Amino acid sequence: MARTARRPPALAGAGETPLTALAGCGPRMAEKLAARDLHTLQDLWFQLPRQYEDRTRLTPIRDLRPGVAAQVEGRVVAVERGFRGRPVLRVAITDGSGSGLVLRFFHFRAAQVAQFAVGAPLRCYGTPRPGQQGLEIVHPSYQVLEVSGGDALGDALDPVYPTVEGIGPVTLRRLIGLALDRLPDSATLELLADAADLPPLREALLTVHRPPREADVSALLAGTHPAQRRLALEELLAHHLSLRRQRIAQQAHRAPTLADQRLAGKLLGQLPYRLTGAQQRVFAEICADLARPSPMLRLVQGDVGSGKTVVAALAALVAVASGRQVALMAPTELLAEQHLVNLREWLEPLDVPLAWLAGKVTGKARQQALADVASGAARVVVGTHAVMQESVVFHDLALAIIDEQHRFGVHQRLALRDKGGAAGGDAGTVPHQLVMTATPIPRTLAMSAYADLDVSSIDELPPGRTPVQTAVLASERRPELVERIRAACAQGRQAYWVCTLIDEPDDDAKPGAVMKIEAQAAQTTFETLAAGLPELRVGLVHGRMKAAEKQATMAAFKAGRIDLLVATTVIEVGVDVPNASLMIIENAERLGLAQLHQLRGRVGRGSEASSCVLMYRSPLSMLARQRLETMRATNDGFLIAEKDLELRGPGELLGTRQTGLAEFRLADLARDADLLPQVHELAERLLRDSPELAERIVARWIGTAVRYAGA
Numbered sequence: 001m002a003r004t005a006r007r008p009p010a011l012a013g014a015g016e017t018p019l020t021a022l023a024g025c026g027p028r029m030a031e032k033l034a035a036r037d038l039h040t041l042q043d044l045w046f047q048l049p050r051q052y053e054d055r056t057r058l059t060p061i062r063d064l065r066p067g068v069a070a071q072v073e074g075r076v077v078a079v080e081r082g083f084r085g086r087p088v089l090r091v092a093i094t095d096g097s098g099s100g101l102v103l104r105f106f107h108f109r110a111a112q113v114a115q116f117a118v119g120a121p122l123r124c125y126g127t128p129r130p131g132q133q134g135l136e137i138v139h140p141s142y143q144v145l146e147v148s149g150g151d152a153l154g155d156a157l158d159p160v161y162p163t164v165e166g167i168g169p170v171t172l173r174r175l176i177g178l179a180l181d182r183l184p185d186s187a188t189l190e191l192l193a194d195a196a197d198l199p200p201l202r203e204a205l206l207t208v209h210r211p212p213r214e215a216d217v218s219a220l221l222a223g224t225h226p227a228q229r230r231l232a233l234e235e236l237l238a239h240h241l242s243l244r245r246q247r248i249a250q251q252a253h254r255a256p257t258l259a260d261q262r263l264a265g266k267l268l269g270q271l272p273y274r275l276t277g278a279q280q281r282v283f284a285e286i287c288a289d290l291a292r293p294s295p296m297l298r299l300v301q302g303d304v305g306s307g308k309t310v311v312a313a314l315a316a317l318v319a320v321a322s323g324r325q326v327a328l329m330a331p332t333e334l335l336a337e338q339h340l341v342n343l344r345e346w347l348e349p350l351d352v353p354l355a356w357l358a359g360k361v362t363g364k365a366r367q368q369a370l371a372d373v374a375s376g377a378a379r380v381v382v383g384t385h386a387v388m389q390e391s392v393v394f395h396d397l398a399l400a401i402i403d404e405q406h407r408f409g410v411h412q413r414l415a416l417r418d419k420g421g422a423a424g425g426d427a428g429t430v431p432h433q434l435v436m437t438a439t440p441i442p443r444t445l446a447m448s449a450y451a452d453l454d455v456s457s458i459d460e461l462p463p464g465r466t467p468v469q470t471a472v473l474a475s476e477r478r479p480e481l482v483e484r485i486r487a488a489c490a491q492g493r494q495a496y497w498v499c500t501l502i503d504e505p506d507d508d509a510k511p512g513a514v515m516k517i518e519a520q521a522a523q524t525t526f527e528t529l530a531a532g533l534p535e536l537r538v539g540l541v542h543g544r545m546k547a548a549e550k551q552a553t554m555a556a557f558k559a560g561r562i563d564l565l566v567a568t569t570v571i572e573v574g575v576d577v578p579n580a581s582l583m584i585i586e587n588a589e590r591l592g593l594a595q596l597h598q599l600r601g602r603v604g605r606g607s608e609a610s611s612c613v614l615m616y617r618s619p620l621s622m623l624a625r626q627r628l629e630t631m632r633a634t635n636d637g638f639l640i641a642e643k644d645l646e647l648r649g650p651g652e653l654l655g656t657r658q659t660g661l662a663e664f665r666l667a668d669l670a671r672d673a674d675l676l677p678q679v680h681e682l683a684e685r686l687l688r689d690s691p692e693l694a695e696r697i698v699a700r701w702i703g704t705a706v707r708y709a710g711a
Helices: 027-034 042-045 109-113 167-179 201-209 215-221 226-251 262-270 277-290 308-321 332-349 361-375 410-417 445-450 475-490 522-532 546-557 593-600 622-633 638-649 650-652 673-691 691-702
Strands: 051-053 070-082 089-094 100-105 121-126 130-131 136-138 140-146 159-161 299-302 327-330 354-357 380-383 397-403 432-437 454-458 469-474 492-499 540-543 564-567 582-586 611-616
Touching: 042 167, 089 121, 100 121, 109 121, 109 673, 140 522, 167 201, 201 226, 215 469, 226 673, 226 691, 262 308, 262 332, 277 299, 277 308, 277 432, 277 454, 308 327, 308 332, 308 397, 308 432, 308 540, 327 332, 332 354, 332 380, 332 546, 361 454, 380 540, 454 593, 469 475, 475 522, 475 582, 522 540, 522 564, 540 546, 582 593, 593 611, 593 622, 593 638, 611 622, 622 638, 673 691
Parallel strands: 100 136, 299 432, 299 454, 327 380, 327 397, 354 380, 397 432, 469 611, 492 564, 492 582, 540 564, 582 611
Antiparallel strands: 051 159, 070 089, 070 121, 089 100, 121 140, 130 136
């Protein structure tokens, strides 16, 4: 892995001034700030508010809405202390609007309790949520007033900054204010000559940190103010430039040229079906990459059932026919073993020897597998994270295929890269990389987060697949679903019942638990369904079972010896049972869109009409309702991915380990997607004409964050 050196000066003078130059910032405080990578005045200028609190107005309690932050004023009407497992303080207030509000505190001092005398006027700010006695706010910020309405309201939004451990929000705000007082003039600060119709950087920074009285409050709260857009443009540009530099660094390496398609042609001749147009197009793109002497970095995304695995197998055969080795890695043993089964079926008739490496491969079997990999006797190596262990030495690895790549970190991609150019291969070469995902990535997200990868999409399903019919039902209708399973299995079909927990949660809340998790456990469901459907063969699979038990159960289900499989989300990927035509997903409201879509993809894999029932527990949140409605409306994984990005944002969608990127400070890929074409245009121009300027923009926003230049 490569760390960038301490950033080059992005500004002469003030920007690189150490924070100890600020009044009240001694060595100890500077050390706490440094732990968050805040070292200079410039770092504080770009420590942007993550949100705002609107204390410019009061909201009547009767007009409060769950999930919408607001400021209210009222008088204390009751105070109650309790100790059910943990101390709790409840303060009830009312403002004469006809409604009351409960303030709930879990951390409080005796002096605080004394402040809440009955009749005392309070002003508080927070986000209401439904409670046992109407709306409540947990740990609001508050002040006790001298008289009701006696203190003037704020005249601007209050910025809320990311927390810095050991430094309170008031102190942090003061330090940022002192740093802003030293902000240089616009000409010194500006690095972008062309920012469309957006304000200059200096004006944008001051507006975002210190919103003026006349600022558009709603736009600032929504993140769409022109000042925020100007900063988002430069932040997106910095991250894009960083990834492009990684790409350029990777392309500087040599890779083996792989161009022999004879074995791939033999496999195509043996398949009982023709590749779809999309599969043929993506395979052609991969072949063009493999034939070049620079390393392929290609992401293949495709909906569930689109046929990514056979395309990967064809790519592997190009490497094997060229006399080199291939590694295929998956995040779970279940998925890795599914790949092993498919590859054996396709490759063994072509006399291509495979090796299997996973955690459960031990003793002599492991020693033999390692020896075959090191000698080159094994041409294709399939496994889990075990493939990347130091003890695994390849003879001449030329192609690394990573499935469900968002579940792996950048470290792991690097580990595979470093296994190239081994004893039998070309010295100094790195393997080509092909990464796959069955979770389609929205184009806007791919353009930004995968700027170091070429992206191919298998956006066509094989002929004969029937769309899965999706229904949404409340859990009260559970008996109907049991009968539906009985009827489907009586017709020779198979079914899944998916649960979200393995064991029932304890009835007694543990100290510190905020809420009791409500979910039907797989174990209980298995026992209930086995008793209620005695004529059916019911199986159980979950993540805590031993690998051998899981594999035996899955094999029995695939062979038709189990009618109904009760499972946790361990079956999300890699399970292919064409005879399974019905899936019940319990507590579907607890799962995200991508996971629901992956699970649904386990049915509809044959020619029979298939159904998926999303069972939920009331009441549904607005977000959960939107997710379930999206699932009912479409089977298109690409549309679902766009909706997922809209609902959850890019951070959750990609996973924090995906690229090694630092989190965005202000930019939002879903909200700011329209800026990306301009970002790409600026990046091309800067890399071509002003690489030093590009370096300064990256340094300004990313600083000393760890970068993985070769990932």
